[in-house]
Amino acid sequence: MTRTDRRRGVTRRHLLALSGAGALAGLAGCSGLLSGQPEQTVDADALAEMVAGDALTVPETLPVDIEASFVAEQRSIAESDLDRIPAPFDSETIPNGVIRGRLNNMYDSATDSVARIDEAETPYERLQRANRARVSAHEARAGWRAIDDDLTLAALRESVPSIEGRIASVVQRWSHVGDDPVRAIVVHEAIESEIRAARNWLSSRNRRERSDGTALDVADLAEDLERARTSVTVAAYVFDRFRAGLDTTTEQRPRFEAAREELRTRLRDRQDALPPRDVDEPTSLVDRDIEETTGVRALASLGTEASYRAEQLTESDDDPFLANEVVGAADALVYARAFESLRERLENGDDVAVESVDDVSALRSDAISAVEDARSTDRGPLLVNELLPRFANEIRWTDERFARESGTTSLDSVAYDAVDYVVAAATCRAVPRVSADVAGVLRDS
Amino acid sequence: MEPNVVSETPTETASSDDDQSDRDRIDDWAHYLVSNAEDASALTFADVDGAADARSFLDATDFSSQTIYVERHLVDECFRQRLCWVRWTENNIETDYARILRDADVACEANAQVAVTYLIRLPVTLEPGQINSYSSGSGGGPCPRPDDATPEGNAS
Numbered sequence: 366m367t368r369t370d371r372r373r374g375v376t377r378r379h380l381l382a383l384s385g386a387g388a389l390a391g392l393a394g395c396s397g398l399l400s401g402q403p404e405q406t407v408d409a410d411a412l413a414e415m416v417a418g419d420a421l422t423v424p425e426t427l428p429v430d431i432e433a434s435f436v437a438e439q440r441s442i443a444e445s446d447l448d449r450i451p452a453p454f455d456s457e458t459i460p461n462g463v464i465r466g467r468l469n470n471m472y473d474s475a476t477d478s479v480a481r482i483d484e485a486e487t488p489y490e491r492l493q494r495a496n497r498a499r500v501s502a503h504e505a506r507a508g509w510r511a512i513d514d515d516l517t518l519a520a521l522r523e524s525v526p527s528i529e530g531r532i533a534s535v536v537q538r539w540s541h542v543g544d545d546p547v548r549a550i551v552v553h554e555a556i557e558s559e560i561r562a563a564r565n566w567l568s569s570r571n572r573r574e575r576s577d578g579t580a581l582d583v584a585d586l587a588e589d590l591e592r593a594r595t596s597v598t599v600a601a602y603v604f605d606r607f608r609a610g611l612d613t614t615t616e617q618r619p620r621f622e623a624a625r626e627e628l629r630t631r632l633r634d635r636q637d638a639l640p641p642r643d644v645d646e647p648t649s650l651v652d653r654d655i656e657e658t659t660g661v662r663a664l665a666s667l668g669t670e671a672s673y674r675a676e677q678l679t680e681s682d683d684d685p686f687l688a689n690e691v692v693g694a695a696d697a698l699v700y701a702r703a704f705e706s707l708r709e710r711l712e713n714g715d716d717v718a719v720e721s722v723d724d725v726s727a728l729r730s731d732a733i734s735a736v737e738d739a740r741s742t743d744r745g746p747l748l749v750n751e752l753l754p755r756f757a758n759e760i761r762w763t764d765e766r767f768a769r770e771s772g773t774t775s776l777d778s779v780a781y782d783a784v785d786y787v788v789a790a791a792t793c794r795a796v797p798r799v800s801a802d803v804a805g806v807l808r809d810s
Numbered sequence: 811m812e813p814n815v816v817s818e819t820p821t822e823t824a825s826s827d828d829d830q831s832d833r834d835r836i837d838d839w840a841h842y843l844v845s846n847a848e849d850a851s852a853l854t855f856a857d858v859d860g861a862a863d864a865r866s867f868l869d870a871t872d873f874s875s876q877t878i879y880v881e882r883h884l885v886d887e888c889f890r891q892r893l894c895w896v897r898w899t900e901n902n903i904e905t906d907y908a909r910i911l912r913d914a915d916v917a918c919e920a921n922a923q924v925a926v927t928y929l930i931r932l933p934v935t936l937e938p939g940q941i942n943s944y945s946s947g948s949g950g951g952p953c954p955r956p957d958d959a960t961p962e963g964n965a966s
Contacts, residue, residue: 460917
């Protein structure tokens with residue numbers, strides 16, 4: 366007898382993550398039983414204490430002068446939507462508890478984003494928060510209008526052509542101009558990402574065609590459309606600001622294409638040294654006898670990422686989003702270099718094993734040092750600023766997992782979570798050198 | 811054996827029960843077959859909406875060629891449950907439901923559940939003792955077609 370919940374949004378990536386976690390948890394639970402030994406535990410309160418205090422964050426930046434007035438404009442659009450809905454909603458205004466709960470969550474998310482705009486460290490992050498507020502506020506207002514004002518999916522769909530027109534207009538006048546090619550690649554990568562995002566939000570047809578037309582369906586579609594609007598607005602603004610600030614507007618596309626080819630060649634040269642995308646025996650990656658330690662698991666994770674990304678880039682057709690591919694190649698090289706350096710460390714005798722909270726703390730400190738070193742480097746700083754946040758912020762996610770622990774917890778599970786500290790340390794150490802290399806390729810192409 | 815399928819079947823809601831004090835004694839999922847008039851007459855109904863319709867539905871069933879499949883789920887009260895399809899062999903019965911959000915003006919609580927029972931008339935005589943496998947699925951969005959089934963028969 367079986368019962369299933371079909372159509373849940375579980376992606377292949379989720380399934381892989383879940384099965385991996387399940388397998389590891391199963392092994393962790395069995396190891397003590399098989400050996401007749403009780404499962405080893407560590408002091409979870411000490412782990413939580415270790416990560417207490419201000420979280421390490423590396424803010425996202427963009428080498429374009431984003432005006433405070435532009436951020437204020439997006440904020441004002443969000444506030445205008447929020448002012449026009451009678452939230453928080455109670456059971457008299459919205460009797461259906463599910464719809465009421467969801468609309469109140471959207472409202473809370475929008476007000477929270479508005480309140481946190483000024484806390485962000487950089488203009489680019491303030492802009493992102495203002496746009497998040499815009500999207501949540503618009504979503505909440507559309508949901509309320511579906512209830513109060515009969516706003517329908519069909520009415521919302523009428524706005525699609527005008528958004529498509531705005532995207533087409535940006536794409537038509539946008540080109541890969543720039544003076545310094547490194548600054549240009551970073552800026553155009555952001556513009557390409559916004560254009561790609563705007564198109565994706567407009568084309569999320571499955572969700573729109575499957576919806577029933579409830580207030581939440583209307584809110585969902587309004588959210589997609591507002592995301593598309595904010596993305597195209599940012600793409601247009603960033604391009605205009607960037608171009609207006611250039612002394613010379615040299616077309617960089619031929620240079621970017623040459624750089625992409627050179628970076629693909631460098632990735633191909635490294636591919637033989639990388640493991641297959643699915644690593645069955647992580648210890649086989651190290652040329653000595655070693656247990657499956659935290660460091661060995663981190664090595665497998667780095668190798669898998671490097672292989673996957675290298676394969677994607679070396680086998681892809683030429684993507685029109687050229688800057689995305691060049692920056693993607695830099696990401697792949699970071700993973701490849703991190704894989705090589707960690708393997709060397711393990712083969713030289715360091716087990717990178719976790720036996721205690723002190724071991725975890727040492728791995729975390731090493732990761733933080735790697736981030737600080739990368740931030741203070743003068744090697745390819747524009748690319749360091751571009752690449753570093755996504756690698757460094759892995760530390761914060763792991764901190765948040767440990768912060769939720771209390772009492773005692775399984776050593777095996779802690780050793781598994783600490784993998785991300787090792788990955789963060791290795792990748793953040795690789796970022797400056799890869800940034801310098803990629804900057805050199807761009808300038809020499 | 812190739813399963814028989816009825817899709818988009820009009821369904822008969824026999825009873826619902828929103829008495830939260832009864833939650834402990836209501837299984838999340840229950841099912842059984844009614845294969846003769848005697849068993850059908852022995853069924854009793856709580857005093858809820860749909861009970862009279864359910865009794866009429868049972869009375870109108872020809873057990874010489876039909877069987878009633880009774881299936882009950884606990885459903886979040888802010889959602890309706892709609893039967894998408896049922897398919898069967900002589901050993902197996904499967905159902906699939908769509909979960910549909912009720913309108914905004916329907917008073918309900920996000921965490922409350924109600925018991926909903928479906929009486930599903932199958933155009934075949936089945937032996938309850940021979941059914942050794944039951945399954946049931948549900949999800950949001952429109953009703954899907956069963957992946958590997960050949961539609962057969964008319965909606966009952």
